[in-house]
Amino acid sequence: MDISLLVPALLGWIAGLLVNYVSDVLPVTRRLSQPACPNCRTKFSSAGLLRGWMDYLTLRACRNCRTRRSPRTWFVQIAFVASFLYFWLFPPPGLGLPLSLIVLTYFGVIIVIDLEHRLILHPTSLFGAVLGLVVGTYIYSRNNGILSGALTSLLGGIAGFVIMYLLYQLGALVARLRARRMRAAGQAEDDEEALGSADVLLTGTLGLMLGWPNIILGITAGALVGGAFGLLALIGHLVKRRYAENSLMTFIPYGPSLVLGAFYILYFF
Ligand SMILES: [Zn+2]
Structure with missing residues (x-):
């Protein structure tokens, strides 16, 4: 194996950590805050700032309730290492290597947060x-x-x-018509917005x-x-x-x- 492939593998791992971190904290606290356990809400930093971050970044379980990191965390890490390796070897011609890796990381954040919270945040x-x-x-x-x-x-x-x-x-119009139909049928409305x-x-x-x-x-x-x-x-x-x-x-x-x-x-x- 070519030893220089360690560079994209490492960069991919770091990008995965970044995607996981932003997806963990931004939808919950709306800012780049200290990561907390999704189960008991104990901050990782309650074990000490350095130790907390080490625990978080090495994907350790919560020290308080022993909840392991989510399957998404691991999936993101592996997917980013794999895709960074791929685009390192085959960079998209128009986009070029550096931007292709940055855009991929951005797309990762959007997809994970949208799938988990049905949200696209303003920041x-x-x-x-x-x-x-x-x-x-x-x-x-x-x-x-x-x-x-x-x-x-x-x-x-x-x-x-x-x-x-x-x-x-157009979707809002269809939703209004549907709400009217449901009211006419005596059903409760829902606030579904496609x-x-x-x-x-x-x-x-x-x-x-x-x-x-x-x-x-x-x-x-x-x-x-x-x-x-x-x-x-x-x-x-x-x-x-x-x-x-x-x-x-x-x-x-x-x-x-x-x-x-x-x-x-x-x-x-
Ligand atoms: Zn916990």
Whole structure:
């Protein structure tokens, strides 16, 4: 084995730690706070600041209640080492190696937090917008200069935002009609919202990265991924014989689907 592959393996492990840390603390405390046990809420640092961080970063169980770190923690660590190794060996031509690793880490945070909390947080959206503009400008300034690159990126961002905003409004309209129908049928309303306003911001960010017109491809790919998730959910419901219109509609993780679609276009298209 080539010894220099230890570099991406180590970087991937560190990126995994970062994704796990941000996903652990940001949705709960809304800031980059001291990590705490998800079971008993005891801060790792209650064993001493240095020892606490050592415990946390070496993926030890909680000293208070002995709860082990989640399967997600381990999955993220392994997935990031594997993908950093892969992109180190085969860097995406447009994106280049350094940005491809940074964007991957950002995507990891968005996907984990969205899947676990159904949330896209404002700080991550803001960070994504800045990163998106840098990435889009970098990709598209190669041929026609930095101004043209920034313009292509901005156009992609605006297109992504506007398209998803229109879909969001359409979804809100359908939800209103559905609520009226449920009221008429004497059923209790639910506040299900298929597409959230955070998904609109997220698509704007992905548009900045993909640029115009590639954001159209990105949204299309995201819709295909979302459809695949929906199909899996449908099969699951049929197998368990618990088919329900509502749960099917809300199962599809729109944010992660859009991110995976953009990931495909950015890294492999
Ligand atoms: Zn605990």
